[in-house]
Amino acid sequence: MGERIRLDYSKMLQAVPSVEEEINKVRPELMDAVEAVQAKRDKGLLGFFDLPYNDKEATVIKETAELIKSTFENLVVIGIGGSALGNRLLHTALNHRYYNNLTAAQRSGCPRVFILDSIDSDHLKGLLDILDLNKTAFNVITKSGSTVETMANFLILKGLLEREVGPKRAAESIIATTDAAHGSLLQMARRSGYRLFHIPGNVGGRYSVLSAVGLLSAAVSGIDIEELLVGAALTVADCTSTDPYQNPALMGAALQHIAYRRGKNISVIMPYSDGLDYFGDWYCQLWAESLGKTKESGGSKAKMGQTPLKAIGARDQHSLLQLFLDGPDDKVFTLIEVERRKNSFIIPEPSEGGKDLRYLSGNTLEKLLQSEFKATESVLTNRGRMNYKVSLPHICAHTIGQLIFLYMLMTAYMGELFGVNAFDQPAVEEGKIITYRLMGRPGY
C-alpha cells in the first residue's frame, strides 16, 4: 500500500474563519451532490469510475507497449484537448524531466514520446526534422474519430509515413484509439488493419486519462500504469462519504463552491513541483470545460464557471504573486505540496564577495523550495486570501493516480453544486460549424 495524498483546509479556516460554519450550512447540498453523482454512476453514465479496475485492458496496453518498445525509437501521440493533456500530465510527472533528451540507454530503450496537439505547420515541420519515420510509431487519439485538428495532422503524417515506409509498414506503425462503435478513424483503422484501442462511450475526453488514451503512451515510456490505477482506486474508496470531513473530493468541491459564491471567479492551482506543471494544464481543461456553462432554469440564464489559472512555485512568485497579494480578492488558491523529492542538493559556501548569501550554505535546495511554499501559504493567509493545500508525500504513479481521480471527482461534485452538466461542452459546436464552413465541408 502506497502513501495517501491529503487535502488540508486548515489555512482556509485561518484565512476566513466563517468558512467552517458555511461548510456545515451547505451539508445538505453536499449530500445531494454525492448522491446525484452516485446515481449517475449507478446508471452507467460515468464511465471514468470504472477505469481504475480495468486490469484486463492494462494488460493488453502493456503488451502493445512492449511491442512498440521493441520496434520503434519514437512514439508520436496525435490528439488534442482531453486526448493529449492527460498524456502530457503523466509524461511530465512521472518521466525524467528531460526524457526526450536522454540517450536510448538512459531511457532503458524506451522510445522518445512526443505529443502533437497543435496544427501550427511550423511546429509540425519541426517535429519532422527530428524524427526518423522508419523508427516512429503513431498513436492517433480521437473519441469521435473526426476531430478536425487530430485528423488533419494524422492524414498528413500518414501520407508522409506511407511514402517513406510503404502502406503495409505504415499500417503497422499506427495505433488508433477511438470509439468502439463508430467514426471515421474507426472505419479507417478497420480497413487498414491498425491496432485499435477503444474509449468507452460513457467516458468523456477530459475524464479519459486513465483509459487507453493516457495509458498507452505512459506504458511505452516505462510508467507503471497499474500503480496509477491502484492509486485512483484508493481515491474512489476514500471518497464515498456524504460527509465532507470524510471525503476529500467533497471537501475540495465544498471549498471551491463557497469561494465561488463569495466572488472568487478565479481558481488558482499552484503546484510547488515542476513535475506537476502539466497537471495544472490538465486541471485547467477539466475545470473550465466541465463547469463553464450557461444554466437555464425557469426562463432565466446564469453564466456559471470559475476560471482556472495555473501557477508554478517558486517560479511564479516572480510573476503572478504580486497580483495574488495586492490585487483584487477574486481568487481561491490550491497550493500543491510535494513533501519528498527523489534528489537532494546541498548549497555550498559562496566564494569571496558573496557574504550576503552565506545563510544559504549547508541548506538543501529542497528546504529552500519548501520554505518558499510555507512563505506563500503564510502571506496568502495573513492577507485573508482563501487558500488550502493538497499534499503529495512524493511523486509516483500511485500518488498521481490518486491526484487525478481526486480532481475528476471534485469536478463531478462541483457540477452538481453548480447545477450544470459537467460532462458536455455544447458551446464549442458553434465554432466548429464556422470552421467547417470556412474549410468547405459539404452541408455547412
Added chain:
Amino acid sequence: MGERIRLDYSKMLQAVPSVEEEINKVRPELMDAVEAVQAKRDKGLLGFFDLPYNDKEATVIKETAELIKSTFENLVVIGIGGSALGNRLLHTALNHRYYNNLTAAQRSGCPRVFILDSIDSDHLKGLLDILDLNKTAFNVITKSGSTVETMANFLILKGLLEREVGPKRAAESIIATTDAAHGSLLQMARRSGYRLFHIPGNVGGRYSVLSAVGLLSAAVSGIDIEELLVGAALTVADCTSTDPYQNPALMGAALQHIAYRRGKNISVIMPYSDGLDYFGDWYCQLWAESLGKTKESGGSKAKMGQTPLKAIGARDQHSLLQLFLDGPDDKVFTLIEVERRKNSFIIPEPSEGGKDLRYLSGNTLEKLLQSEFKATESVLTNRGRMNYKVSLPHICAHTIGQLIFLYMLMTAYMGELFGVNAFDQPAVEEGKIITYRLMGRPGY
C-alpha cells in the same frame, strides 16, 4: 524595413458598440497617460526606452556569443521571473521548435540553450543528467545579485563545475548579468573574473528582455538580436501620439482599461501560434506584476489588477473555449494572429472509411488554423464578448521586437490609467522575509 504588426479593434466595436464612444470619452485620461509616461522617460526613470538603441552593447553581446559558440556545446541560463521569461520568449518564438533535440549540425554549431528558473531538485538533477559540464557555459542573471532561487542554483552548479573542470576553467565558463554597482553576484564576478554584463539601474526585471538579460542567450542560439532592436525601435516611433487612433499601444491600454471598468477582471491572451506560447507567459508576468497593486489614496485602498491568462489556439479551443463562451462575461480577449508561416502542409485524401474527412483534402494545415482563428473571433463577437486582435505578418526577430515593445508600452500606459506604479513589486517582499527566516538568514 520589415513589416509592421497591427492592432485591430474592429471586432471589439462590433461586439460592444458603445466602446467607441467610451474611447472618445476617456481621451483626456489617455493623453495624460502618454504625457506621464513621457515625463518619466524624460526623467530617466524608464530605461527600457533606451534599450532599442544600444548598438554598442549588441556588438559586445554578439562577440561574447561567438566566443561561447566556439567553446561550448550548451548554455544554461540561470534566472527566474524577468531574468528567465524573456529568454524563453525569444528562444521559443525564434528558434526551431525542437531546437535542443536537433543535432549540432542542424543547429549550425550553436549551443543548446537551457533555462533553469526552477529550484525543484528533481529538475536540476534531470538537467545535470544531460549536460557534459566540460562543454557547458552558464549565464547567471539577477539584477539584485542576491535573488535566492538563482543564487542557490548558481552556487550548486558552480560547485559542481569547479569540481569537474577546476576553478580557472569554471570562471571562464560563467557569464554574470547583474547590476553595475552593487550586489553579491557582482562582487563574486569581479573577484573570480567572470565575464560581466550589466542591467541598467533604471530597467526592471520584467522590462529587461531587450538588454543583455535576454539578448545574450538569444545571440548564442543564432537569433538576430539587432533585428529585435530595430523592431522595438519601430514600435517606439509608432507609439508617440496622444491620440489612441494614432498610437496602437495606447489603443491597447484604452481597450483593456475600458474592459476592466466593465468588470472584466481577466485578460486572456490567445496566440494562434505555438511559437508565441512563452510570449504568453512573459505577458502574464508583465501584466500581473506591473498592475496588480493596492492603490492608496486619501486613506482608502483599492485593490487593482487584471488577471492575465494565456490560451493557445487551436489547442485551448478544446480546453478553455467552452468557459470563454458559456461562462461568466468576466474576460477581455486579445487574439494574436500570425498571417504567414514558414512551412506549409497539404492535407491528403483520407483512405477508405474516412469519407467524412474528405472536405479537408487539398486544404492546407495553415488554412485550417487560420479558419479556426476566424471561427473563435466570430463566436466571441457573436456573443458580445470583448475581443480584439494583434496581427503579426509573420514571426521573425523584427516582428517579435515590435510585439515586445508594444506590450511593455501598453503596460506602462495601463499603470497610469490605473494610477499605480507599474515598475515596482512591493508585495513579494513579505514572502521573501519569511523565506529568509525559515532558511536561517541572520537578522530576519
